[in-house]
Amino acid sequence: MTMNTFDCDLLVVGAGSGGVRASRMAAARGARVIFAEGGALGGTCVNLGCIPKKLYSHAAHCRDLFEESVGFGWSRGAPSFDWHTLKTRRAAEIARLNAVYDGLLANAGVRLVRGWARLVGAHAVAVRDESGVEQRFTARHILLATGGRPQVPAGAGADSAVTSDDMFDLHPFPRRLLVVGGGYIACEFASIFTGLGSEVTLVHRGPRLLRGFDEEVAAFAAVEMQKKGLTVRLNATVVDVQRLGGAQVVRLSDGAALEADTMLHAVGRQPFTEGLGLESLGITLHADGTVPVDAGFRTAVPSVHAIGDLVGHKALTPVALAEAMALVDRLFGDGTRPPIDYDTVATAVFTHPNIGTVGKSEERARKDHGNVRIFRAEFKALKHTLSDSTERTLIKMVVDAATDRVLGMHMVGADAGEVIQGFAVAVQAGLTKAQIDRTIGIHPTVAEEFVTMREPVR
Secondary structure, eight states: OOGGGSSEEEEEEOOSHHHHHHHHHHHHTTOOEEEEESSOTTHHHHHHSHHHHHHHHHHHHHHHHHHHHGGGTOOOOOOOOOHHHHHHHHHHHHHHHHHHHHHHHHHHTOEEEESEEEEEETTEEEEEOTTSOEEEEEEEEEEEOOOEEEOOOOSTTGGGOBOGGGGGGOSSOOSEEEEEOOSHHHHHHHHHHHHHTOEEEEEOSSSSSSTTSOHHHHHHHHHHHHHTTOEEEOSOOEEEEEEETTEEEEEETTSOEEEESEEEEOSOEEEOOTTSOTGGGTOOOOTTSOOOOOTTSBOSSTTEEEOGGGTTSOOOHHHHHHHHHHHHHHHHSOSOOOOOOGGGOOEEEOSSSOEEEEEOOHHHHHHHHSSEEEEEEEEOOGGGSSSSOOOOEEEEEEEETTTOBEEEEEEESTTHHHHHHHHHHHHHHTOBHHHHHTSOOOTTOSGGGGGTOOSOOO
16 A cells, blocks of 8 residues: 555544644644544543643642731631532633644644544554444554543442542542552642542552652642642551441551542553554553653554553653654654653642652662752741741752762752743753852742752752
């Protein structure tokens, strides 16, 4: 089959951030693009992840602002929170974004086919719509960008548990929430619902939260989260769940018993490969369910490519976007785009307070480089000096002792993601501690502390 006999040059499966970016950029380079998606446009990030989660995080922070305003001379009545209003306004915003994505694809000249896709050949895809009607398309290249989904709850109480996908439209509002898990999704939802007024207990089977993050940062964040009213029970699991009217009576392995209106299982996510037909093409998944690809995002079938959460390099929207750009450059550009530096990808955890991090943790840096210098500052931010808040901020810098290169920068505190995004440029560029020291700070800000730390703490 020659190139001109294909129905399109690129057929994209999955309308998440990576898939939409790849289709638009490929079309902009003259490629004929078909897009297959059976769900809402925008994928997890727009519909059930980053965007609604950050909106709910903003809502939860409002309670703190009401309380802190008294210290600055404001008087107020008791604020009240309406869950239905938040849900309704969020839904309207997400619907607006869905329409924006639809418009972006149409304006780029991408053909959108509604339905669920499966591979039926190295260059062929079948798309079945809601009524069961199936269409078949051939493509020079096929891109899989189907993302991930929450792991299905398992164990005691799994039949009545919800996942993170369900949290945005719970009815009624959970006055008592039990969160099972210790990763960033579990910690974020635990913080958000604590801020919205729920009585939240976070249960984690391990000895610490946020495994994989800098240990000092994770421990500091856990303490600050608990100051907000969150209860954390470590080294514990759910062993039994019984119904008592509309509530769930939960017994833990540490002997504790508590009641919850809702139990969230947030114990991880898995790649969404079900029904794609990968096995029939000889594409064997990794043990964790991710799709194996080479440095150019090719699978074992050279005409089939995969990016984003599906391949598992880093399950972050900006990473999926970067991978999409790299793939399009290879397939339809000049192939000169630099490779992605996954070690310097910045990220934020929208706990209360936020966590921002870029580069290596202290533990990873010591393992990779041996001798490192650690710079650290902990303080109460200026805005809390007139309020009754006990929230403290932590900033930390990890430096290679041999080269003076900054290997990692971490922060726990208000707007940590906003602060770290700027410093991510420094880490990615390989700047040294001496260059950071020569930078004049903006006073008074929290961020200036990163350029004023002079003496290592260890």
